Amino acid sequence: MGHSAGGRSVPTNDNPTTATMSVKRRQELADVAQRHGLMVIEDDAYGLLPEQPLPPIASFAGELTWHIASVSKILSPGLRVAWLRAPSLAKAWRLAADMHETAIMAPPLNAAIVADWVRSGVFRQLTDAVRAEAVARQSIAARFLDAASFTAQPEGYHLWMPLHHDANPGEIVNTLRPHGLAIVSGDVFAVDRSIATPALRVSIGGAISRDRLERGLRLLGALTASDASRRISLV
Template identity: 40%
Template structure:
């Protein structure tokens, strides 16, 4: 009998707790105190049952409980080993490693938070509250649209106030554009991996999605041209900067090629640049390459906070902007004047830029953690973004990997959620933002890395080769 099992035997003798539960707790305690370390081999079930004077079934239940808690890993032919010292993490509501919703990190900056509070107080102290509580024309006031023009000009230099609408969130803009550009049964081209909300919008409207395969430069232009020639799509939707989910950015040359095809076939482009503000350097917006066809969409949910439901869309022409305003008015009535007023103030007084810089800085710190823990596993990410794309080892399927992590209270999203061609790759998306702290993010990434390194878990899919 070794010293570890001697210690366990003494503990088991002095308690009335179920032995199998206590066994799992003893393993956890010994990991925390350093008596057991990662990769340490534990006795076999029969050996431990004999050492502890327990029956085989009780020890098997104890190991099963320890395995459920992510403490050990059993491999046929090699034995049972300590899996990781990383504890399972509580999810939102509990609250910690919720890595499914693609939300920006929340900077731990007291001065910035004080600035947000102060500016919000000033905004409402100076406002005519009756005016903010009335119906307004769709698209925001002239003041709101001037702030939007200021925010968009670095990306769309010719954005004019008469072509800009202030809207209640990017998702609502996309719904209106899909309904306006395509009728039920008609087709819109999208990336083969794309924002899941687009799939939901298309399903709701009865619009068909045609997947364009991706390479390192973005959607393949030849595939887009073939679709234009043979399928007559009504629009091209793309998320060209920090694509959700892969974090890839469409190259300048590929943007030019896609714009060229769209111009030759007169196909409108929906440029969803939700993440475009995060990188300090990006290729020219497609809206600058095909200005007469492109609806440029941006907002604050990915560079400020998901609760700031304010989006800006610059349409190709004044007439198209007016038509879009009519389509959106039918579904959303108007963007909240209160939200618009607050957003406009934060853009004008520099608070929005300060928040963007803080989100970018925190994202960079978390991406450094992700690179440290998962970089050797082929992680795809941008250093200034807050989501990452993780290819999986052959021992896991994406759904089972995500499901197993969920039992450890870490949430990630399997690739099927993003697939538009029915052939999702073996990968998951990880969000590094949201309400979790940097320390919780680090713990979750450690747990993900350890899970990836030990694929032969009872819930994993075993594959030959």
């Protein structure tokens, strides 16, 4: 059976919305792909962040799914090493040939470092440490922001903050930028910015210290407090 067009999925901790697909939803998506012969590209960049990772879509429809994961989102953006599970050995070889034509290979030193970390257990230790830091920073966010004002994963790096329809995300972003908080207007992720709902994507990971993060989130909470009250009053 030939495969028709497919789609890309970020099943765990979607960026920017922070949504995570349930196991039931993953199974349903795999069922649809199998019924219609659709190809699935599973961008599982954050799949290892949860302490109890959910089964990937590839585990339900392996013959149709290209499952991709990376070190850069889990441990360090400086290590540009990713890995991929192809639907078949033939397709894996074809992709390897295409990659060789465009990039020759992954940086050998980076690949050697990651391979050694996997064999020695360091990869798991580092992942555990990053997860623990993410949990601590999510706790900081919960202290300074109204719980109803944002969505996030307990072990994720990002917050997603929908705003009132007449809010100005750009003003909030410009106010917070000097304070070191990594924040962008949600419309940068929209296909058509003219119809995008006002929102903010806040990154709480990276090099920013916990102290600076606290100060930035405290100010963000103050700037969005009136917006949150307006949204609550409309419910």
